[in-house]
Amino acid sequence: xxxxxxxxxxxxxxxxxxxxxxxxxxxxxxxxxxxxxxxxxxxxxxxxxxxxxxxxxxxxxxxxxxxxxxxxxxxxxxxxxxxxxxxxxxxxxxxxxxxxxxxxxxxxxxxxxxxxxxxxxxxxxxxxxxxxxxxxxxxxxxxxxxxxxxxxxxxxxxxxxxxxxxxxxxxxxxxxxxxxxxxxxxxxxxxxxxxxxxxxxxxxxxxxxxxxxxxxxxxxxxxxxxxxxxxxxxxxxxxxxxxxxxxxxxxxxxxxxxxxxxxxxxxxxxxxxxxxxxxxxxxxxxxxxxxxxxxxxxxxxxxxxxxxxxxxxxxxxxxxxxxxxxxxxxxxxxxxxxxxxxx
Amino acid sequence: xxxxxxxxxxxxxxxxxxxxxxxxxxxxxxxxxxxxxxxxxxxxxxxxxxxxxxxxxxxxxxxxxxxxxxxxxxxxxxxxxxxxxxxxxxxxxxxxxxxxxxxxxxxxxxxxxxxxxxxxxxxxxxxxxxxxxxxxxxxxxxxxxxxxxxxxxxxxxxxxxxxxxxxxxxxxxxxxxxxxxxxxxxxxxxxxxxxxxxxxxxxxxxxxxxxxxxxxxxxxxxxxxxxxxxxxxxxxxxxxxxxxxxxxxxxxxxxxxxxxxxxxxxxxxxxxxxxxxxxxxxxxxxxxxxxxxxxxxxxxxxxxxxxxxxxxxxxxxxxxxxxxxxxxxxx
Ligand SMILES: Nc1ncnc2c1ncn2[C@@H]1O[C@H](COP(=O)(O)OP(=O)(O)OP(=O)(O)O)[C@@H](O)[C@H]1O
Ligand SMILES: Nc1ncnc2c1ncn2[C@@H]1O[C@H](COP(=O)(O)OP(=O)(O)OP(=O)(O)O)[C@@H](O)[C@H]1O
Ligand code: SF4
Ligand SMILES: [Mg+2]
Ligand SMILES: [Mg+2]
Numbered sequence: 001x002x003x004x005x006x007x008x009x010x011x012x013x014x015x016x017x018x019x020x021x022x023x024x025x026x027x028x029x030x031x032x033x034x035x036x037x038x039x040x041x042x043x044x045x046x047x048x049x050x051x052x053x054x055x056x057x058x059x060x061x062x063x064x065x066x067x068x069x070x071x072x073x074x075x076x077x078x079x080x081x082x083x084x085x086x087x088x089x090x091x092x093x094x095x096x097x098x099x100x101x102x103x104x105x106x107x108x109x110x111x112x113x114x115x116x117x118x119x120x121x122x123x124x125x126x127x128x129x130x131x132x133x134x135x136x137x138x139x140x141x142x143x144x145x146x147x148x149x150x151x152x153x154x155x156x157x158x159x160x161x162x163x164x165x166x167x168x169x170x171x172x173x174x175x176x177x178x179x180x181x182x183x184x185x186x187x188x189x190x191x192x193x194x195x196x197x198x199x200x201x202x203x204x205x206x207x208x209x210x211x212x213x214x215x216x217x218x219x220x221x222x223x224x225x226x227x228x229x230x231x232x233x234x235x236x237x238x239x240x241x242x243x244x245x246x247x248x249x250x251x252x253x254x255x256x257x258x259x260x261x262x263x264x265x266x267x268x269x270x271x272x273x274x275x276x277x278x279x280x281x282x283x284x285x286x287x288x289x290x291x292x293x294x295x296x297x298x299x300x301x302x303x304x305x306x307x308x309x310x311x312x313x314x315x316x317x318x319x320x321x322x323x324x325x326x327x328x329x330x331x332x333x334x335x336x337x338x339x340x341x342x343x
Numbered sequence: 344x345x346x347x348x349x350x351x352x353x354x355x356x357x358x359x360x361x362x363x364x365x366x367x368x369x370x371x372x373x374x375x376x377x378x379x380x381x382x383x384x385x386x387x388x389x390x391x392x393x394x395x396x397x398x399x400x401x402x403x404x405x406x407x408x409x410x411x412x413x414x415x416x417x418x419x420x421x422x423x424x425x426x427x428x429x430x431x432x433x434x435x436x437x438x439x440x441x442x443x444x445x446x447x448x449x450x451x452x453x454x455x456x457x458x459x460x461x462x463x464x465x466x467x468x469x470x471x472x473x474x475x476x477x478x479x480x481x482x483x484x485x486x487x488x489x490x491x492x493x494x495x496x497x498x499x500x501x502x503x504x505x506x507x508x509x510x511x512x513x514x515x516x517x518x519x520x521x522x523x524x525x526x527x528x529x530x531x532x533x534x535x536x537x538x539x540x541x542x543x544x545x546x547x548x549x550x551x552x553x554x555x556x557x558x559x560x561x562x563x564x565x566x567x568x569x570x571x572x573x574x575x576x577x578x579x580x581x582x583x584x585x586x587x588x589x590x591x592x593x594x595x596x597x598x599x600x601x602x603x604x605x606x607x608x609x610x611x612x613x614x615x616x617x618x619x620x621x622x623x624x625x626x627x628x629x630x631x632x633x634x635x636x637x638x639x640x641x642x643x644x645x646x647x648x649x650x651x652x653x654x655x656x657x658x659x660x661x662x663x664x665x666x667x668x669x670x671x672x673x674x
Contacts, residue, residue: 263607
């Protein structure tokens, strides 16, 4: 075992206290109606999120991976209650917020769970200076006393994310992509959130800038004991930043585990295919997994296959897979999988 | 093997109001027959513009090739008339873009689009062109090729559209295929299919590929040599193995080390401080100097040249000046 690892484990053990659960999601569903005809009758549903369950402990990062359209963003948006859940529970610090009214949400939850989006530019008003953009949420929630104190806080926030506090008079277009993403993070931090849902927060950035933002997010996590739900299609980035990782496919979680367990001993055939598909830079010592090529495309979420949703592309599919839907079950310590191979 | 493409001192500038933007500023590049070269570098460094210059598709008005040669199989493309160039496009060089939807015609079926390209460039009958189209769709992995011929682009997924684009690009057996971020918009499992396909091309048809990508994994998979660009110029050129394991230029080194790995051994990511400079504000000395942790006095005052430091590696950096002199003595 490496020295660093050993030290980490010792630290964890000596810290002693059991990790505190901050967010729990049970059997969460989000269906979008498909409307048709002049009367806009509902003719079916897109099952964007179809019964997912997981929990995150305070100060930890849960990574969510999966291919385009599998429901990652919808899951994030539903948890933060930008979407009304169709079914299921969202427990935030033990409180059920799944059907809380907007007024209550604003009072109790909105400040504490924040979201960072892929394109920070879209969420920054081009006609407002950074200062007025970041001070906005402080005004809205009436925080930090008077305007002067709020502006001081803005300066502090900018410095926290590695920008000069004098930038607060500038406009978004004067900044690079990486800087704008930092501004987005500064604004997110303004309300002292406990949980941050980052949806493809670094995906649009160049690698050298991406590295700056990832390091920043990790530093802030340590400093403020932040909890992250980190949504990304980049499996390497997710491994780097997460403690636990969930793999989604067609609205469902196929596998969820501690990151090392998931990346080193993936059990679900989909996870295995996904990991094997990532091209690895061939540095000395790096090995490419033997590639499992999947045939075909992801099925339509309005009409998912019967049985296991992966059965149409699964190289290991058996008869039962086309009939019975497998349930996510714990198979090893901190490692759950939904697949008939392990029944 | 002979060189198929030789670019010498290519300069493509934009002229905006009173500003001159040296977006591509003296690029040299060589591709042999059947070889795949990767062009890497951060957003805005001039990768796409280099490839658009080869195709003579530099955005107008404002953009212009101001200097340099683009030699394809003995013909300097910069000297051709627009009419002559039209014949070269598709026949000798084809290009596939990041977003296939924007380059497919939404109101024509896949079959109509393929047939049209083939008839435009080759003297064949319609039925022959149709036959060839189906064959091409099979090569790019469609088992139901006849049905795909009748489909419209919007009915296909991103990966399928990209495969159609490749089929169109291949329809006239180009000598050079330029692929600008061909898999960036695709999921990894679909990307794997496309990479497999592109690998087959070089083997089967001896096509040369200029691959533009920011993904070093993709580079590893396809390319033999890598050209690293920074600020409109080539800063390092070397075999992939050398780039990944023994990068010379401090920028290349930083780039390699800022990528998280799938095997998760890196604890803290390396970062390159600062931001990519915009082309109208390049610093006076080495363009990388303000971000370089090895920069010394000379780097801020003089501009380094791209120099060969061995048979297969060139680098634009003062750190290796000695090495160049040594080599010169040795010969
Ligand atoms: N407002 C909406 N109305 C109808 N369908 C929607 C809506 N939002 C999302 N969907 C559908 O739900 C499914 C899941 O979408 P979602 O955006 O959550 O996927 P994702 O995993 O985030 O994908 P990506 O990686 O492309 O961002 C998709 O099929 C999408 O088309
Ligand atoms: N039409 C234009 N007018 C002015 N400047 C332009 C124009 N098109 C490109 N540029 C500039 O030329 C430079 C090179 O652009 P190019 O598209 O080649 O970059 P790239 O390396 O392909 O980047 P990316 O990875 O983002 O695709 C950029 O700095 C860009 O701002
Ligand atoms: S020339 Fe100087 S500044 Fe430029 S890369 Fe080399 S060491 Fe760094
Ligand atoms: Mg999304
Ligand atoms: Mg480009």
